[in-house]
Amino acid sequence: MTDDPGGDGGMLSWDESVFRDEHVFEIDYVPETFKHREGQMQSLTYALRPAVRGSRPLNVMVRGPPGTGKTTAIQKLFSEVTAQTREVQTIRVNCQVNATRYSVFSRLFEGSFDYEPPSSGISFKKLFGQIAEKLVEEDRVLVVALDDVNYLFYENEASDTLYSLLRAHEEHPGAKIGVIVVSSDPTLDVIDELDSRVQSVFRPEDVYFPVYDQPEIVTILRERVKRGFHDDVVAEETLEHVASLTADSGDLRVGIDLLRRAGLNAEMRASRVVEMQDVEKAYETSKYINLSRSLSGLSENERALLEVIATHDGKQAGDVYEAFHEQTDLGYTRYSEIVNKLDQLGLIDADYADIEGRGRSRSLSLSYEKEAILDRLE
Template sequence: MVDDPEEGMLSWDESVFKNEHVFEIDYVPETFKHREGQTQSLTYALRPAVRGSRPLNVVVRGPPGTGKTTAIQKLFDEVGAQTSEVRTIRVNCQVNATRYSVFSRLFEGTFDYEPPSSGISFKKLFGQIAEKLVEEDRVLVVALDDVNYLFYENEASDTLYSLLRAHEEYPGAKIGVVVVSSDPALDVIDELDSRVQSVFRPEDVYFPIYDQPEIVDILTERVTRGFHDGVISRDVLEYVAELTAESGDLRVGIDLLRRAGLNAEMRASRTVELQDVEDAYETSKYINLTHSLSGLTDTEEALLEVIANHDGEQAGDVYEAFHDRTDLGYTRYSEIVNKLDQLGLIDADYTEVDGRGRSRSLSLSYEKDAVLDRLE
């Protein structure tokens, strides 16, 4: 009997996915593997809050895609399920990169509605949050996720100072801070003002890059929950894990599985093949680039585009092209260059220039087309 050529084909109403949401970057897995030590350290720091006391402050460090945000979210969910006397609020500092915007999110999390869009000072905003905590005798635990963005905007010290000194102005206010940094080059403590260093004294929790066996274990569970049986073979999964390990970012592997599945569906296939993975990797390998670009302002995007078109040129020459486009001054230009450098989007290296001494040359850290395509 001849095999039916349509047997391995999907019909219009079929999918290789059992639950595609499993492959979303913000999905919180039911089981959180290979981070037991870090979770235990975080639990230790937050345990006093459940007993009604101020928790220990924490610095959570590690490269992107190492489980930091998931660990915080799972712990906050557990605290919320255990008691209503602790309010936990996670602030995405890539989106909220100023002290005022951070406290606007804290206001929203405290009152369950947004503050007025204008006409309210920081002092009043802060005061209403603190007074509400004292009135309800609640402990507030704030997670400043991607706090490195507050440092890039020189807002970190003021933000932390306000949080850590709240009890002095509002006796009875109990606030703990979890600072989460994804910038390996950033020394959070050293970069803070001395007035903040004297009161911060955090616990340190480090999240290393997952090794390949750990990646295989984590992705296997995602495959089991997200795909129908038999969609991905062990060989294909091992290949995905290999590419993920090379990138050092678990998010690459998770995104890669989803895109490879979509590629299989485009072929109306019931199985994901190696070619589906290879095709998907051309997009998935840039997930950290996409994440970094998503937080840029229009002006910052404009400078990155100028650098892309003047790759490797001296900072002064790049500034002339940037100024022609935006009319901004050199001081603001220099601030944006430093931020793009800190984000790892560009390399701003000092070189010796004949007749001009030391000068910075600016070049992209990624392929030009990859950057420009994502700026469109």
Template sequence: MERDPDEGMLGWDETVFRNESVFEIDFVPETFRHRDSQMQSLTYALRPAVRGSRPLNVLVRGPPGTGKTTAIQRLYDEIGAETRDVRTIRVNCQVNSTRYSVFSRLFEGTFDYEPPSSGISFKKLFGQIAEQLVEDDRVLVVALDDVNYLFYENEASDTLYSLLRAHEEHAGAKIGVILVSSDPTLDVVDELDPRVQSVFRPEDVYFPVYDEREVVDILRERVDRGFNEGVVTAPILDRVAELTAQSGDLRVGIDLFKRAGLNAEMRGSKTISIEDVESAFETSKYISLSRSLQGLSDSEATLVRVIAEHDGDQAGDVYEAFHEETDLGYTRYSEIVNKLDQLDLIDADYAEIEGRGRSRSLSLSYETDAVLDRLE
């Protein structure tokens, strides 16, 4: 028996989406709302590159989901449309958190193929990049996205020093650097070595959290482009915007709409209901957690599991269990604890323990099940 289209039910070959890619986290919208002043500041800093000069360095700061990466990508697209004499490369430092891996990505962006996996020193890798820039007479603009991960691994100063001093070893090399930090507790400039601070004097561009009115405006455009007409009603848009504003992360709302749309399709409905939204939010609210966990190494993920099993225990007791599983020493263990604390995955609070002095107790910052489910 055929369904009556007036009943508001989807057929097997129908969808609520007009363009599902609009709800991908890395989608770059045609219009970029409520970031005019930030785009003007970035344009000001990079304008010299289009004229063949070294651009100003930039520090881009702001919580996750405030448009920092989108701003960089839009500006890169504009530069690419304007000239071929500027090479723009964005490096994801959550994935590439060492100086060598950062420069491997710069090598790949310069030559369009990856460097050898072994047998090439950093000096040679760096030299080939710089020499190619000089030979092509091109300006390189490097965006170190989520640069806070380089700080967590104590790699930031060495990486930045190499980039900023490139012209001293390779005359004619012109490189500008954009540091993008999503850690509001990290004072980027103060945490750099003095030798780097003396040459890194960036333009400071801050991206604040979107307020609810701005969230509604941005999400409405995504809805208009991504869903068929009538799929999302005004109350649904308002509820998603409310949940998004509470989280402070626009990515939550974007992911929430995608999941809510899929929920509606699973019901065979042509419209998204409040229940579809509330159900989707139980997953979407953890988007920042999922992203942080995906970037962990095996030993870091192991420590998260151990802390989950020993939630609230003292750091020394947690170490004993961690060492049994990994054979890693206390120094590396302490480094990982500090990184997980900086990522807000755990709380590492100091307390006075009778007979032991000050000691840290370690606990997860999220519900245990939510963490363990996303580690699998």
């Protein structure tokens, strides 16, 4: 065994990498070329055009499964608007992280003033008032993107948040705010789930992002490979295999994460090329990227319930509650709310069934393999 793996022509030396630019495979990377979403970008541009002229833009509802380019489209659009005019302020709020009305407006305050609001002692009304007054004072239009708005629905905060944004001009004459809501939950009917007071004023343009098909996935991933890896690191056959696994998942982020992990696996072997074995090994982790993302946003009590369900898989809701209550001391109402959220997130299946002697009851079971969830909860 030699000390220097670089002695072999096919082996990397210690200071070499298969990556040209590893950031290309990060989740927050915005590609220079954004393929197969021209129609969606045109619709979004059409909705925001009035803002560039100083008027309130059209509101927009962006829908589509995870990993279909929705967030990238918003980032590209906001970047273009910001480059074109200073009269429009764009702020994207990640609702998985900011899942209450107050935290959404705290983020809007931070985006407006470039510093965070006081951590305590400021009412929502005052917070909102300062944001609106600054808009009027500077005569700017604010465009807010509520990304992953489904998380506001899971916390029953969506109607209040949207009502405040859409009615801003009534309390603060001259305030011009447009709203883009972005939902990654195909089962959520955004309009139907809103209060009637919000439905009456929220009549958005509808922009749908379908799942990418395999030829589209190949062209997108090929562009990432070209920018992210050195030449000849990923063979066409390997790329096609990654695209096939990505198409099966329906989530482009799986393929992007898979390429990065496969590259790291090749480096572990000190290889200059990504082989099929690197892809297969990486897929065992990358296929759960959506699960990992969902789990990362859970509170301590939500994680605790998921662990309890994992050890009581398929049991009735009442039995699960007893174990959960023993562990957390939370009441049944909060328990039921958390069950509904985990169900909406696709982490569990909460199915009603007729139980002899007990009427209708819900049985709770995991939507993923038990080990996959428990490993990621640690």
